[in-house]
Amino acid sequence: MTTAVAAPFRFFALQVVRTGRLGPSLVRVTFAGPDLDAFHSHGRDQSLSLFLPHPGQAEPVVPLELGDNWWQGWRELPDDVRAVMRSYTLRALRRDALGQTAEIDIDFALHGVGPGAATPAGPASRWASRAAAGDRVLLLGPALADNRAIRFRPPADTDLVVLCGDETAVPAATAILESLPAGSRVRAWLEVPHAGDAQDVRTRADAEITWLVRRGATGRPGTPATTTVVDAVRAAGLTDAERPYVWLAGESGQVKAVRRYFVAECGVDRRRVTFVGYWRRGMTEEQLRTAG
CATH class of the missing domain: 2.40.30.10 (Translation factors)
Known part of the structure; x- marks a missing residue:
């Protein structure tokens, strides 16, 4: 080949x-x-x-x-x-x-x-x-290390990194956590179908990682968790960050809902929010590509 x-x-x-x-x-x-x-x-x-x-x-x-x-x-x-x-x-x-x-x-x-x-x-x-x-x-x-397919780019003045996603975002989120330097403050909420999907993540950052498990889940991404990512983030408050950077990935509908919470309810500057819909409920990747 x-x-x-x-x-x-x-x-x-x-x-x-x-x-x-x-x-x-x-x-x-x-x-x-x-x-x-x-x-x-x-x-x-x-x-x-x-x-x-x-x-x-x-x-x-x-x-x-x-x-x-x-x-x-x-x-x-x-x-x-x-x-x-x-x-x-x-x-x-x-x-x-x-x-x-x-x-x-x-x-x-x-x-x-x-x-x-x-x-x-x-x-x-x-x-x-x-x-x-x-x-x-x-x-x-x-073929170039710094390329446009890397979206996680927190501003230099970030005082808190927030990561949210479902199981399709877990690989990226855990890779991000491992890449962060000592002294970085991180709050992460990762939603998975089963408790056994939670991972031990090695990171030098000051990171608090919350794994949300879907009770009675079918294993299909996007099945509602007992506590959704939006609910978990809202309960946490996040009132101690002046310059947060938010990274959101996973099912498009959930990503939009979480982004709406941070921008509309928390007042986070939309320029400090990176969001990526990895998939959309009810659509294959071929259909997404055609629709896009």
Whole structure:
């Protein structure tokens, strides 16, 4: 498989090295590839595009031979041939002794996987739940460390970082927490389907992390928690911050509601609020991309 450059992003041909469950709803997949030394990122909530093969395919089908026109060529392929494209965030990268990138981790939220699932699993969840060493994927990722697909950018005068999200935002939120320096004050609210999805996060920051678990949840993202993120944040008050920076990610409807609370009720300057809808209830990523 060849690679193509679309600066500041490029394609990387990768293979699965190993997988590991992080909880009932989360699995970590570790990838490696011969040209990952060209992969560069400052981390945090670095966004990536992952291309996955359909069952029976040895590798994902993306017409890289078309160069800059790969997108149009990919869109024109038959549905059962065209590689499945999904957006994820970089969980971690590790470099070898020579400073080259040896491995990257991507954490997948599994929806509709396992006994009792209320909704059928999508193609990415099915792939991640069955991924094995040697499986091939294609990744569109950063060739420049500081790129526009990193959205977490707190102003220099920030005196409190606030993080809110559901399980689809957990990989980015935990990567952000690990990146923050000592002395940073952080309050985080992360909503997950099961208690076993909560993670121990290593951070140098002065961080208070609250895990909200959906009682009676089906495992589908956005299922109402016993205490919603908005309720939890409102109960906390957050009256001791003069210059907060707020990062919100997850289901679009919930993200908008939390943003409305911070801007309209708390008076936070909207320029100090970063919000990203990773998914929308009732819509696939293909439908979202078409609607957008």
